[in-house]
Amino acid sequence: MSSHPHDCELTPTYDRDALGRGIVHFGMGNFHRAHQAMYIDRLARAGRADGWGIVGVGTMEHDRKMRDVLRAQDGMYTLVLKYPTGEWEPQVIGSVRDMLYAPEEADAVLDVLTAPSTRIVTLTVTEGGYPIDDEDGHFLADDPGVLADAADPEHPRTVFGFLVEALRRRRERGIAPFTVLSCDNLPGNGRIARRSVLGQARLCDAEFAEWIEVEVAFPNCMVDRITPVTTDEDRRDIEEKFGISDGWPVCAEPFEQWVIEDKFPAGRPPLEEAGAHMVDDVVPYELMKLRLLNAAHQSLAHWGRLLGVTYAHDAATDPDIAALTRAYLAEARPSLRPVPGIDLDDYVDTLFERFANASIADTLARLAQDASDRMPKFVLGTVRDNLVAGRSITLGAAMCAAWAQGVRGTAEDGSEIVQDDALAEDLVAAAREPDRAEAARRFLSLTRVFGELGTDERFVAAFTRVWRDLETRGVRDVMRGLR
Ligand code: NAD
Known part of the structure; x- marks a missing residue:
């Protein structure tokens, strides 16, 4: 017989009522449930945690199901942590007191947001949830959601x-x-x-926007924990292994990191x-994550795909890919700021x-998706900093060449390399231009990707050398020659 998360051996025994409602969270997806909650x-x-219970809010159609399940x-x-040894560690999380589905419960959302007990609003609404232009960072005042809320601010959506x-x-x-704490994976999320x-407020009342500018804190933070989508297999396995019948469990890696700018008036x-x-400046930690983990x-993705590898764990344990990736990280490290602690x-x-x-x-x-x-x-920020400082850029340029080679569409074993970008x-x-020199020129002149780097002599030379090698020599041979 299986039991439910609120009625099983792992159900929290602490006084959940004492948690109250101190945090409202928008974007009750898997990541929030595996991390902040x-x-x-x-x-x-x-x-x-007395006084710091969480109320989730969903504004999107598919949040209705999460509301119903919770x-x-x-x-x-x-929450199940999956260890590299194959061990699974389950726990039942009790910090979420309720979830509201805004399209049906807008008044309740505004009530909890205006309650004096609510002191922090956290967000994980994905990059697309912010009405901000990806390229130059300006506020998208003509976004349909922005316009609708500006036209009827008392009934927001x-x-x-x-x-x-x-x-x-x-x-x-x-x-x-309240303080607004974005936990989305965006540099400078605060x-x-x-x-x-501010962009939304200015559309209603410029004086009120000025008040927000002075009175409301928006700390930056860096978050890390790989949290994949929950599969039906996960649900089934959790029921079989632990006897817990959960409508929407969440699985994650054991690693966790949360670096937060300590600005909570x-x-x-x-x-x-x-x-x-808790730190004064999140930037060094952000740079570390972007330039080491994400890079x-x-x-792994670009070299691995050239070798016909499918999974990240297989790429990370392939000696040639791992050695070259480690060598790249050594090239990138001098571009970081000191990272305290x-x-x-x-x-x-x-x-x-x-x-x-x-x-x-x-x-x-998935990792290669939207590589552009x-x-x-x-990667390219590191290359720029290294160029300015006169340091090596060989392995950054080589990674770009591996990416370009993959864009040509075929792995060394003849399998297809799909482009989801x-x-x-x-x-x-550009990459499939038959003449290599012309292909390199066209690829590097995609200014949205490379900017001025596309005409930097050192970068162009390093890129072109590796790309030519990839045409005439085996991928592993090229990789070994680079280390
Ligand atoms: P998810 O798909 O499980 O949940 C996404 C949530 O964002 C949902 O509640 C959805 O309704 C909401 N959302 C999406 N678009 C929105 C919009 N336009 N307006 C309002 N809400 C919107 O995804 P997740 O795994 O929870 O990831 C969410 C975010 O968390 C990521 O985009 C990333 O910034 C951050 N993050 C995720 C991971 C991870 O491994 N999953 C790791 C670090 C950071």
Whole structure:
């Protein structure tokens, strides 16, 4: 007989009522449930989360199902950590007190957002949830959701419409504003959340927007924990292994990291007691993650796909791919700022342990998705900094050549390399140009990707050399020659 998360051996025994409602979270997806909600649950187990219970909010159609599942389970759900050894560790998270589905419960959303007890609003609404232009960072005032909320601000539908209306009501009632903490995987996520709230507010009332500018805090933070989509197989396995019948469990890797700018004028839970790092400046940690973890993912993806590898764990344990990726990280490291409290050798070793976790089953195709957007963010900034400082750029340029070779569409074993990229058409047209020199010129002149790097002599020469080699020599031979 299986039992439910709210009624099983693992159901939390702490006083959930004492948690109250101190945090409202928009975007009750898998990541929040494996990360931020887990930190609050950990504090609750130590008796240190009173007043910091979470109310989730969903604004999208598919959030209705999450609301229904969580309500039926009294807000509780199973988090399973999957270890590289194959061991699974289940726990039931009790920090989420309720979830509201905004299209049906807008008044309740505004009520909880205006309650004096709500002191933090957290967000994981994906990159697309922010009405901000990806390329130049300007506020998208003509976005349909933005326009609808500007036309009828008292009946908001978007995340930022709700935040602005709630802040307006709090100000009117003399209630101090909440702090807005974006936990999305975006560099400068606090700055982006701030720009989104201010942009929306300015459309209603410029003076009110100025008040927000002065009164509301938007700390930046860096988050990390690989959390894949829950599969039906996960649901079945969790029921079989642990006897828990959960409508929407979440699985994740054991690793977790949360580095938060300590700027919470309205107060905050003692997150440092749950393992978060509270810091003055998140930027060095962000750079570390982007230029090491995310860049290593690109290296595994582009070299791995050329060799016909499917999974990240197979790429990370392939001696040639692992050695070249480690060598790339050594090239990238001088471009980082000092990262207080982190030993970068340990960080890199841990990355490879995480990547090697076969239970996570991350695919290289997923990692290579939208490489035209990811390579500039994760790799090309490092190349630029290294060029300016006169350091080596060989392995950064080589990774670009491996990517370009993959864009040609065929792995060394003859299998197809599929392109899932917003710029796929332009990339493919350039990379498949029959004449290599012309192909290199066209590929590197995609200025949305390479900017001025496409005409930098050192970069162009390093890229072209490796790309030519990939045409005439085996992939492994080229890789070994680069280390
Ligand atoms: P998910 O698909 O499980 O959940 C996404 C949530 O965002 C849903 O609640 C959805 O309704 C909401 N959302 C999407 N578009 C929105 C919009 N336009 N407006 C409002 N809400 C919107 O995904 P997830 O795994 O929870 O990831 C969410 C975000 O968390 C990622 O985009 C990333 O920024 C961050 N993150 C995820 C991971 C991970 O491994 N999954 C790791 C680090 C950071």
